[in-house]
Amino acid sequence: MTDQLTATAIDNFDAKAGPPKTSLKDFWPHLRDHRFAIVIVAVVSLAATVLTVAQPLVVRGMIDAVGASEALGPWVAVLVGVTLGEALLRGLQSFALQRTGEAVILGLRKSLIARILRLPMHQYDHRPKGDFISRMGADTGVVRSIVTSGLFDFISAILMFLAAVVLMVMLDPFLFAITVGSVIVGAVGVTFVGKAIRVISQRTQEEVSAMTSLVERALASIRLIRASDATAHEEKRVGAAAARAYDAGVAMARLQATVQPLMSICIQGAFIVVLALGGIRVAGGQMSIGELMAFILYLFLLVMPVTQAMGAFTQIQAGLAAFDRIAEIIALPIEEDPAGIPLRHQHQTAGAPLLAFDNVSFGYSAAHPTLDDVTFRIAPGSRVAIVGPSGAGKSTLLALIERFYIPDSGAITYQGCNVRELGMSDYRNSIGYLEQNAPALGGTIGDNLRLGKRDATAAEMEAVLAQVQLTEVVARSALGLETQVGDSGGLLSGGERQRLSWARVLLGQQRVLLFDEPTSSVDSTTEKALLSALEGVSSERTLIVVAHRLSTVVASDQIIVLKDGRVDAIGTHGELLANSALYADLARNQLLT
Ligand code: ATP
Numbered sequence: 364m365t366d367q368l369t370a371t372a373i374d375n376f377d378a379k380a381g382p383p384k385t386s387l388k389d390f391w392p393h394l395r396d397h398r399f400a401i402v403i404v405a406v407v408s409l410a411a412t413v414l415t416v417a418q419p420l421v422v423r424g425m426i427d428a429v430g431a432s433e434a435l436g437p438w439v440a441v442l443v444g445v446t447l448g449e450a451l452l453r454g455l456q457s458f459a460l461q462r463t464g465e466a467v468i469l470g471l472r473k474s475l476i477a478r479i480l481r482l483p484m485h486q487y488d489h490r491p492k493g494d495f496i497s498r499m500g501a502d503t504g505v506v507r508s509i510v511t512s513g514l515f516d517f518i519s520a521i522l523m524f525l526a527a528v529v530l531m532v533m534l535d536p537f538l539f540a541i542t543v544g545s546v547i548v549g550a551v552g553v554t555f556v557g558k559a560i561r562v563i564s565q566r567t568q569e570e571v572s573a574m575t576s577l578v579e580r581a582l583a584s585i586r587l588i589r590a591s592d593a594t595a596h597e598e599k600r601v602g603a604a605a606a607r608a609y610d611a612g613v614a615m616a617r618l619q620a621t622v623q624p625l626m627s628i629c630i631q632g633a634f635i636v637v638l639a640l641g642g643i644r645v646a647g648g649q650m651s652i653g654e655l656m657a658f659i660l661y662l663f664l665l666v667m668p669v670t671q672a673m674g675a676f677t678q679i680q681a682g683l684a685a686f687d688r689i690a691e692i693i694a695l696p697i698e699e700d701p702a703g704i705p706l707r708h709q710h711q712t713a714g715a716p717l718l719a720f721d722n723v724s725f726g727y728s729a730a731h732p733t734l735d736d737v738t739f740r741i742a743p744g745s746r747v748a749i750v751g752p753s754g755a756g757k758s759t760l761l762a763l764i765e766r767f768y769i770p771d772s773g774a775i776t777y778q779g780c781n782v783r784e785l786g787m788s789d790y791r792n793s794i795g796y797l798e799q800n801a802p803a804l805g806g807t808i809g810d811n812l813r814l815g816k817r818d819a820t821a822a823e824m825e826a827v828l829a830q831v832q833l834t835e836v837v838a839r840s841a842l843g844l845e846t847q848v849g850d851s852g853g854l855l856s857g858g859e860r861q862r863l864s865w866a867r868v869l870l871g872q873q874r875v876l877l878f879d880e881p882t883s884s885v886d887s888t889t890e891k892a893l894l895s896a897l898e899g900v901s902s903e904r905t906l907i908v909v910a911h912r913l914s915t916v917v918a919s920d921q922i923i924v925l926k927d928g929r930v931d932a933i934g935t936h937g938e939l940l941a942n943s944a945l946y947a948d949l950a951r952n953q954l955l956t
Contacts, residue, residue: 385683385687387683390509390686404459414452418660460510463510463511481697483696484762484768492579492583493578493579505568506682509682513675517676520668523668523671527662541640542662548629552621560677560680561683563614566611567612568688572688573604574604577597615681642655699787716776720739720774724736724772725769725771733756734756735928736930737925738930749925751924751931761877766782794876796876797877801861803864807848809844809845811864816870819870825837830866830869830899831893833863858885861884861885862889865881873904875904878906879909882912894915916936919935922946924945
């Protein structure tokens with residue numbers, strides 16, 4: 364079922380509405396920090412262009428010198444110098460350009476990751492993770508081409524084109540006019556096709572992203588897929604996505620293939636006419652052979668930038684299409700984090716609640732509230748249990764305390780202050796959270812424990828691991844605390860993962876501890892050890908436990924019974940047995956003894 368839901372989300376997602384259309388102007392802020400490097404590249408590129416366009420003039424000088432029986436040596440030396448100089452400058456330009464391209468991409472990737480990791484929780488609920496990965500990797504790679512080949516090729520092509528034009532006009536305005544006609548026809552064609560290229564390129568990126576999302580989805584649930592014998596089915600889905608990316612790529616190739624011959628015909632036509640008319644003019648004495656040769660070389664120089672500009676234009680369009688997808692993420696608002704009222708531990712007035720929900724309603728979608736008008740108070744240092752049937756909204760309630768979501772109405776207050784006004788880092792640092800199913804961070808045991816306490820010493824970590832009976836697991840590997848737990852803790856058993864989460868939470872010094880079904884994956888002996896570790900937790904720390912075991916519930920100071928997102932009853936075990944039919948039923952039939 365979940366699998367199907369994710370698939371539908373991916374199918375529906377695929378950015379059909381289309382991200383915002385950006386232009387080079389929107390890209391400029393990402394180039395601004397590199398303007399010094401860009402100026403250097405521009406200067407080197409200009410110098411290289413000067414040397415390129417000087418070559419036909421040198422050739423003309425050589426041919427005319429041969430005609431006038433003058434010495435050839437100096438001309439040859441100049442030609443060699445100019446050619447070598449140009450090669451050197453082009454090499455320098457290429458390196459500086461690639462380096463700038465990498466620096467721009469680094470900046471973009473940093474902006475992206477700063478966003479991707481700070482989005483409001485609902486964005487992760489609805490977007491496939493692979494889509495983020497694709498934007499971070501594939502799209503930024505395509506954007507790089509705007510800098511490395513697109514922009515500069517385009518600018519240097521225009522420079523070269525202008526220089527060739529000026530020199531051709533100076534050599535023979537008549538022949539030049541004939542050339543211009545052909546170039547205009549080609550340029551109009553290229554502009555027209557350029558627009559189509561951008562649309563197709565964006566489609567290609569989207570298809571690649573959809574494919575990445577499907578692969579990521581399949582890998583994340585590989586065991587489920589194998590166990591359900593769905594490998595071939597998934598292979599077909601990913602294959603179909605790859606085929607759609609192929610179709611988009613082929614459509615792109617088709618467009619590019621139209622541009623190339625169009626330009627060749629224009630240029631070849633111009634070349635033949637120039638050769639024929641130029642020959643007549645040389646025969647009539649209106650032009651020297653050296654001038655005709657120089658003109659033809661300039662014609663080649665004109666072809667080169669036009670082809671180069673055409674390729675660059677295509678790359679800029681493709682880069683902008685990828686940049687659209689990056690800009691879409693960068694434009695998303697991040698999770699609310701007010702400048703932050705500092706927490707006032709010391710000002711807790713006696714008898715005041717530590718945490719309070721006042722008429723809180725919240726729905727993942729506008730259509731259906733998951734929590735409806737929830738009100739309760741939690742005293743500092745108290746032990747609170749939350750119970751209720753599956754889907755009643757227990758985990759959602761903890762997620763609201765963690766401030767993963769903001770209530771649609773009502774207020775959650777911590778030490779009398781609305782949690783929306785508290786600084787995020789300060790507030791979250793005061794809460795330890797053991798999630799349902801206890802996911803672990805890919806990395807080492809130490810990495811996971813340090814999430815609870817950044818500066819935990821090895822001795823502290825070992826002590827807490829002993830408390831949750833993980834010493835033996837750590838001792839199995841010579842690496843000890845640096846033992847890898849695998850992707851999302853996949854190298855650990857479910858119970859070991861849950862105990863590792865316990866260790867992380869116990870190690871932290873947070874004032875409030877949220878536990879979501881914290882003993883669901885351990886046997887009763889381990890559970891006893893864990894619960895006794897909990898008893899050892901300072902009485903100043905407040906515990907809020909979504910419980911499925913009667914033993915945890917009975918000992919609580921306060922039990923909140925949830926049903927269909929509403930508070931059904933609040934009280935102690937004894938009170939609720941007498942007053943709440945739902946609780947009595949839960950205690951009798953559903954809570955494990
Ligand atoms: P259980 O005991 O089965 O873990 P629960 O009481 O903890 O259930 P919640 O996980 O809070 O229930 O879910 C309450 C409702 O909200 C369910 O109907 C669930 O489908 C829905 N829900 C939970 N998380 C999300 C989400 N991220 N996006 C949309 N709906 C969600």
